[in-house]
Amino acid sequence: MDLLNTLVDKGLRRELPTREEALAVLATSDDDLLDVVTAAGKVRRHWFGRRVKLNYLVNLKSGLCPEDCSYCSQRLGSTAGILKYTWLKPDEASQAAAAGLAGGAKRVCLVASGRGPTDRDVDRVSDTIKAIKDQNEGVEVCACLGLLSDGQAERLREAGADAYNHNLNTSEGTYAEITTTHTYADRVDTVQKAHAAGLSACSGLIAGMGESDEDLVDVVYSLRELDPDSVPVNFLIPFEGTPLAKEWNLTPQRCLRILAMVRFVCPDVEVRIAGGREVHLRTMQPLALHLANSIFLGDYLTSEGQAGKADLEMIADAGFEVEGAGEVTLPEHRVTAGGGCGSQAGAGCGSHDEGAGCGSSPESAGCGSHEGGGVCGTAPAAPAGEPRTDLVAVRRRGAGTDLAPNA
Numbered sequence: 121m122d123l124l125n126t127l128v129d130k131g132l133r134r135e136l137p138t139r140e141e142a143l144a145v146l147a148t149s150d151d152d153l154l155d156v157v158t159a160a161g162k163v164r165r166h167w168f169g170r171r172v173k174l175n176y177l178v179n180l181k182s183g184l185c186p187e188d189c190s191y192c193s194q195r196l197g198s199t200a201g202i203l204k205y206t207w208l209k210p211d212e213a214s215q216a217a218a219a220g221l222a223g224g225a226k227r228v229c230l231v232a233s234g235r236g237p238t239d240r241d242v243d244r245v246s247d248t249i250k251a252i253k254d255q256n257e258g259v260e261v262c263a264c265l266g267l268l269s270d271g272q273a274e275r276l277r278e279a280g281a282d283a284y285n286h287n288l289n290t291s292e293g294t295y296a297e298i299t300t301t302h303t304y305a306d307r308v309d310t311v312q313k314a315h316a317a318g319l320s321a322c323s324g325l326i327a328g329m330g331e332s333d334e335d336l337v338d339v340v341y342s343l344r345e346l347d348p349d350s351v352p353v354n355f356l357i358p359f360e361g362t363p364l365a366k367e368w369n370l371t372p373q374r375c376l377r378i379l380a381m382v383r384f385v386c387p388d389v390e391v392r393i394a395g396g397r398e399v400h401l402r403t404m405q406p407l408a409l410h411l412a413n414s415i416f417l418g419d420y421l422t423s424e425g426q427a428g429k430a431d432l433e434m435i436a437d438a439g440f441e442v443e444g445a446g447e448v449t450l451p452e453h454r455v456t457a458g459g460g461c462g463s464q465a466g467a468g469c470g471s472h473d474e475g476a477g478c479g480s481s482p483e484s485a486g487c488g489s490h491e492g493g494g495v496c497g498t499a500p501a502a503p504a505g506e507p508r509t510d511l512v513a514v515r516r517r518g519a520g521t522d523l524a525p526n527a
């Protein structure tokens with residue numbers, strides 16, 4: 121297919137595809153799906169080899185958010201039965217992080233619900249970052265605390281944070297339909313503040329909220345312009361008790377096309393499959409590793425993921441390898457240009473949504489995604505296109521509970 125040959129050539133040269141080309145990827149048929157994965161896989165392997173970076177979410181503060189992000193189980197008015205708790209103490213957060221690191225993660229993503237941190241919150245998180253860094257040499261720490269005020273990104277950087285996550289989530293044109301308590305411009309501003317403070321910027325999207333192909337292309341092109349080091353791709357987990365509970369409109373094939381489009385538009389950036397991986401990709405998860413070079417290990421913010429051991433087995437079975445703590449994530453030209461993650465000096469990179477923090481993600485995304493305790497993989501199959509509510513399980517273990525985490 122001429123389209124795919126063109127996109128591979130552009131991806132290897134870091135040349136921006138046209139919007140028409142990006143839209144054409146989303147419009148490919150199921151008959152062409154493996155060709156699309158093969159083409160985007162060439163770009164992925166050129167920049168990232170067969171490495172898979174593992175990230176581990178620690179939800180520092182869960183639920184009770186005053187914001188109204190429609191996709192989020194922690195939003196104002198949410199009746200989702202999620203865990204609700206206030207700030208974890210530094211040693212509690214460090215203990216949770218250690219479980220993920222022992223499971224193979226190299227980055228810890230510290231997420232807190234809320235519009236944004238107070239200066240006192242920044243102090244708390246700074247203490248937590250220091251505790252995690254003291255106890256885990258070489259770990260990358262990403263903070264995801266919502267909208268930042270002047271000076272807060274610099275303080276987090278001084279405390280040792282490597283990265284900051286704040287997702288754009290959806291296109292500028294539809295942002296007001298998803299959230300009314302803050303704006304798209306607020307989100308852009310926070311990503312820029314993180315960048316300016318020398319933090320590695322992590323910013324991504326949520327697919328499956330009823331957006332058009334044009335909206336998806338819009339947000340991915342906006343992300344390319346912002347130039348984050350990592351782009352988490354969340355697939356909406358339609359939580360019962362949230363306004364988007366009925367938005368079950370993703371298929372595994374659609375998710376693969378979206379990931380391929382993101383890879384072609386952001387070829388040399390860490391593309392991370394975030395919340396909704398198990399719920400929407402299901403048995404097609406291994407194919408998605410040919411497109412993304414990063415996933416979350418274990419559970420999400422407010423929902424369960426498949427068992428951490430199953431994540432590791434999937435990576436090995438698909439012929440990929442877990443990226444080691446001493447390996448640099450990003451291609452050399454990005455490391456030398458930005459100083460963000462991927463730099464060996466221990467600089468890292470990160471995010472806040474369900475999958476990545478609040479900044480946005482579904483799952484809980486507000487920060488989050490789904491879990492289970494094995495929910496995935498054990499539920500009976502539903503007819504194609506049917507809602508898979510059986511795959512959505514609220515997180516009941518790990519941070520904020522007395523039960524062992526999934527890592």
Ligand code: SF4
Binds near residue numbers: 188194195478484
């Ligand atoms: S995404 Fe973040 S800011 Fe929005 S409702 Fe959820 S926790 Fe609050």
